[in-house]
Amino acid sequence: xxxxxxxxxxxxxxxxxxxxxxxxxxxxxxxxxxxxxxxxxxxxxxxxxxxxxxxxxxxxxxxxxxxxxxxxxxxxxxxxxxxxxxxxxxxxxxxxxxxxxxxxxxxxxxxxxxxxxxxxxxxxxxxxxxxxxxxxxxxxxxxxxxxxxxxxxxxxxxxxxxxxxxxxxxxxxxxxxxxxxxxxxx
Amino acid sequence: xxxxxxxxxxxxxxxxxxxxxxxxxxxxxxxxxxxxxxxxxxxxxxxxxxxxxxxxxxxxxxxxxxxxxxxxxxxxxxxxxxxxxxxxxxxxxxxxxxxxxxxxxxxxxxxxxxxxxxxxxxxxxxxxxxxxxxxxxxxxxxxxxxxxxxxxxxxxxxxxxxxxxxxxxxxxxxxxxxxxxxxxxxxxxxxxxxxxxxxxxxxxxxxxxxxxxxxxxxxxxxxxxxxxxxxxxxxxxxxxxxxxxxxxxxxxxxxxxxxxxxxxxxxxxxxxxxxxxxxxxxxxxxxxxxxxxxxxxxxxxxxxxxxxxxxxxx
Numbered sequence: 001x002x003x004x005x006x007x008x009x010x011x012x013x014x015x016x017x018x019x020x021x022x023x024x025x026x027x028x029x030x031x032x033x034x035x036x037x038x039x040x041x042x043x044x045x046x047x048x049x050x051x052x053x054x055x056x057x058x059x060x061x062x063x064x065x066x067x068x069x070x071x072x073x074x075x076x077x078x079x080x081x082x083x084x085x086x087x088x089x090x091x092x093x094x095x096x097x098x099x100x101x102x103x104x105x106x107x108x109x110x111x112x113x114x115x116x117x118x119x120x121x122x123x124x125x126x127x128x129x130x131x132x133x134x135x136x137x138x139x140x141x142x143x144x145x146x147x148x149x150x151x152x153x154x155x156x157x158x159x160x161x162x163x164x165x166x167x168x169x170x171x172x173x174x175x176x177x178x179x180x181x182x183x184x185x186x
Numbered sequence: 187x188x189x190x191x192x193x194x195x196x197x198x199x200x201x202x203x204x205x206x207x208x209x210x211x212x213x214x215x216x217x218x219x220x221x222x223x224x225x226x227x228x229x230x231x232x233x234x235x236x237x238x239x240x241x242x243x244x245x246x247x248x249x250x251x252x253x254x255x256x257x258x259x260x261x262x263x264x265x266x267x268x269x270x271x272x273x274x275x276x277x278x279x280x281x282x283x284x285x286x287x288x289x290x291x292x293x294x295x296x297x298x299x300x301x302x303x304x305x306x307x308x309x310x311x312x313x314x315x316x317x318x319x320x321x322x323x324x325x326x327x328x329x330x331x332x333x334x335x336x337x338x339x340x341x342x343x344x345x346x347x348x349x350x351x352x353x354x355x356x357x358x359x360x361x362x363x364x365x366x367x368x369x370x371x372x373x374x375x376x377x378x379x380x381x382x383x384x385x386x387x388x389x390x391x392x393x394x395x396x397x398x399x400x401x402x403x404x405x406x407x408x409x410x411x412x413x414x415x416x417x418x419x420x421x422x423x424x425x426x427x428x429x430x431x432x433x434x435x436x437x438x439x440x441x442x443x444x445x446x447x448x449x450x451x452x453x454x455x456x457x458x459x460x461x462x463x464x465x466x467x468x469x470x471x472x473x474x475x476x477x478x479x480x481x482x483x484x485x486x487x488x489x490x491x492x493x494x495x496x497x498x499x500x
């Protein structure tokens with residue numbers, strides 16, 4: 001089994017092997033991206049591990065089914081994150097009532113700390129997670145793509161099917177909203 | 187383009203490791219797709235001879251694998267009342283759902299440990315078999331209520347819910363999850379560990395623990411604790427009740443509620459932690475071998491030893 005490849009090291013050979021149905025090649029692809037896809041899903045779905053697992057599974061199954069259509073005009077990561085964006089948007093549409101409930105709990109998320117020894121760090125992370133959770137979907141998604149995958153504005157625009165200007169504007173507004181929410185959680 | 191604050195805080199957000207069970211579900215779905223026959227629409231294009239040979243070899247390999255592969259793991263499902271979506275068994279990736287008048291029973295089995303227990307699925311419940319392999323049996327409770335009675339070795343059976351994972355430590359318990367993902371664990375025998383993102387609650391028989399999405403497990407409490415303690419704990423865990431809520435918990439605590447106070451110790455800081463510590467030792471003298479300094483510093487071994495001594499009172 002091939003593991004430990006970075007996302008930038010996925011070669012054309014591996015993608016070609018995936019097209020031919022090579023399960024080890026697909027596993028290599030999965031290993032390279034699974035944690036980033038899962039993390040984006042986890043933060044997107046308010047820490048719901050089961051929903052994040054489901055979404056990660058859906059993304060990679062969709063990838064298997066459609067990898068034959070990947071022609072390489074765009075980077076592989078851009079194509080993959082387009083699948084992620086679509087799955088997140090589908091999930092958000094299905095989970096509207098949950099979304100509202102999760103947003104309502106944001107103030108409580110800045111509450112007492114965990115058993116982790118590093119309280120300050122954990123508290124900050126909890127506050128950021130809570131603030132992220134409360135962002136509307138269209139601002140939350142670009143921020144997650146930016147910080148977990150470090151996609152360029154161009155790659156994000158391709159993944160989200162919008163212009164670079166829209167990406168820049170959503171990131172900017174998202175950051176400002178996040179800063180305001182973090183301020184109010186202090 | 188300049189990105190305003192808080193980008194540093196965002197960069198500190200940890201990457202979360204994807205659970206191993208996801209790959210198992212993907213493989214199961216791929217197997218199911220193979221079982222259902224070839225679906226891809228092949229388009230003809232010129233190929234080299236070696237390409238054809240590779241395809242033939244792959245087909246032969248896939249055929250041999252289909253013949254020799256081990257059977258897919260499954261749990262037995264029995265209907266108790268009404269109609270259910272699955273009969274006989276569920277396999278990895280399958281959902282099982284009950285309606286308002288139906289109930290079902292799953293018999294858990296592990297390749298290494300054999301039959302390890304049963305789960306009763308209450309009405310209006312939706313569950314999914316997430317993983318079944320030697321050493322890990324995992325169920326997802328999306329909503330509703332399950333009652334589990336497990337005789338497996340500790341940390342073999344897991345129930346994922348929207349707000350936490352219940353890790354069986356050899357026990358019987360009920361787990362509920364509502365439409366918003368809020369949960370309630372009630373343990374009737376043994377111990378259950380509730381875990382989410384590094385936050386953990388150890389819940390013994392006779393105790394309960396609430397869970398909330400993005401917060402994880404709250405602080406465990408006994409059934410017979412006072413209502414005032416339960417209310418204060420809810421405020422502390424989920425409504426930002428802070429010091430005043432913690433004070434109300436301390437005032438209401440009995441000897442048995444040192445279960446709650448022991449958990450609280452590591453969820454507060456500074457003078458609040460000192461007051462929680464003082465209240466515990468007021469109720470139960472500090473046992474030999476437990477250093478006050480190390481306890482206040484949340485030294486893991488010290489807290490474990492202290493918990494084991496306090497548990498005689500629980």
